[in-house]
Amino acid sequence: MKNRHSALFAALTLAFTLGSNEAAHAQNEHVVLIGLAGPLTGPSARTGKDLQNGAQLALDDANSKHPTIDGKPVVYKLVTADDQADPRTAVTVAQDLVDRHVIGMVGHWNTGCSVPASKVYHDAGIPEIAPVSTGHQYTLQGYNNTFRIIGHDDIGGAYTGAYAVNTLKAKRIAVIDDRTAFGSGLATQFIKGVQNNGGTVVDHQYVDDKTTDFSGVLTEIKSKNPDLIFLGGVDVEAAPLVRRMHQLQIHATLLGAGGFVSPTFLKLAGADGDGVTALDPGRPLRGMPGGEAFDKQYEARYHQPIELYAPFAYDAAATLIAATQQANSTDPAKLVTALHSIHRDGVTGLISFDDQGNLNNPAYTIYQVHKGAWAVVDVIGNSQQTAAK
Template sequence: MVALAAVSSLGLTGIAHAQNEQVVLIGLAGPLTGPSARTGKDLQNGAQLALDDANRKHPVIDGKPVIYKLVSVDDQADPRAAVTVAQQLVDQHVVGVVGHWNTGCSLPASRVYHDAGIPQIAPVSTGHQYTQQGYNTAFRIIGHDDIGGAYTGAYAVKTLKAKRIAVIDDRTSFGSGLATQFIKGVESNGGSVVDHQYIDDKTTDFSGVLTEIKSKHPDLIFLGGVDVEAAPLARRMHQLQIQATLLGAGGFVSQTFLKLAGADGDGVTALDPGRPLLGMPGGRAFDAQYRARYHEPIELYAPFAYDAAATLIAATQQADSTDPAKLVTALHSISRPGVTGTIAFDSEGNLKDPAYTIYQVRDGKWAVVDLLGGTEQTAAK
């Protein structure tokens, strides 16, 4: 096996010599420790599979053989840590970055990448504000919350027939933005929000907010938050005998939620950006590949990290260069088939024609209920 050159020997082009091959570094930034570490590892695994697939084809750039190498950093799902690790990736001269997981991290980190001229493809960050900053280096491989929130609000009113809706907001960039768009979706479809409560992303005891909400007699509670918040909320709702549907978007649908919520998770409904795994154009093959390599099921977002990494690699091939400025230009015009669907970006850097899936927990498993948006032909659910 060819020995790789040390990272410290890299030049400004993001290439290091390793005998007859040159090493092209691609960054991966996500929560590799802490409560969301399973998600971060899932992203890392997905991105690594993309690099493995590319390297098996013996890629060439500018007439020279190259090998792609993943450089992973842990942002701990913390915005301050995200800025620090983003600068670390810049200093190591990566040609592009897959990351970050949550919008709260992608927002401050995106400025670091923009100042360095390095493209960033967020595999999961769904807050629209991430691509509304005017940075030509910022892209996302998944739909944003303005669309997802509108879909979820309409679904709550029209399909779930909710009359009295309560909202819990975890005050993060992701949760707050999602709650705001959900409320707009509810109100534009004639629904009514009877209460709006606030927590933070470290909350584990929901007794106070749920006691207040219970007095408003809601038939649906929406949480702008993620799986590690949703699971204890579902359990506490059951303990307080609150007979309301728990609805979320973008942050619930994971194996982690199922493990944490247990039997109290049944009936929880969530909208998640993207098609269901087995409905993705390359989902079945990717699922088999992932299980064979890592000996465990996909947590959720690995296919999106794969497509983000594969798209950065495709940009280096299209530009026939590792110059980040040329990669940014290539990404704005790229259109390629991915595991999750066609990868192409609008003028803001958002994924064109995004799909969304409605899931519900049934007998301890996430079941696909409906598919919204996205005009591509999909496989059977």
């Protein structure tokens, strides 16, 4: 009996000691805040939540390795803010995140938010990595702290314009521009791509990103007899547009870039979506170096499929974390310097940046809706690369 009591006492003592050590270790951990801003409410909330989920997985993976900075244990924590995809709100939440002392930012989703918010982060000296914002103007402001984990629209628009003329053989092309920073920039670059490849734009119409009835612009476009219509806009605009095209018997290919390729478009467009073609920055999920493993991890954690851009948010957050490890510091100025020289293998591909902060050698994927699903047609741009080991 005495031996049993002694053994029990020893076990309890060991458990108490281990528990006390773990508690002490937890108390000594320094919390490192990483910000994320995107539309967490409203029509694009599904995308914002997808970005949040992707970034959180990066922090979870980092924390599971019990990281240290300057020899001291740290834990990374994600601080989220809802910018509602609205530029004014984006500026407000950016200042709030700065005031909360985040060491870096993942965001924003749309270029219209990333551009005005970037001044707030620049004034505070905090690095910002946009996982999705594709408008080139975001990295053309002369700020040294702005980066993007995806290709920009000057390249994407040029590729799409060339594809319309050379592959789709479009002769008469109409353009619809939603006047957002994203849509307008994309439309402008698409038109340049068409013209540089000898194509003809027969009409250029304007809407806004709240438009749901495209009857007026489509009636005008129909009179020009186009064989292809390009939309500088996103999936929630494209779905009612393609449905109205069918109702008006406009037998033209609908082409887009950067904002179409999502399950949401397929749900909203229904059978009318078949044949819609789009160019999206980045490789398809199954073509990403870490795409298959990430897909399984995401499904296991969240019990739902990836909406679209979660892998890019993962890489944005993981790259910020890698910068803290490379700099051995959480000083934002040192992180900016580290990011300009970083060279790492990500889920989406090789992560490194040019002098402006753009992703080097970005890839783009051509998709087409076939029998109610997005099918990969081609991948253009960079070849598969890995960071030197």
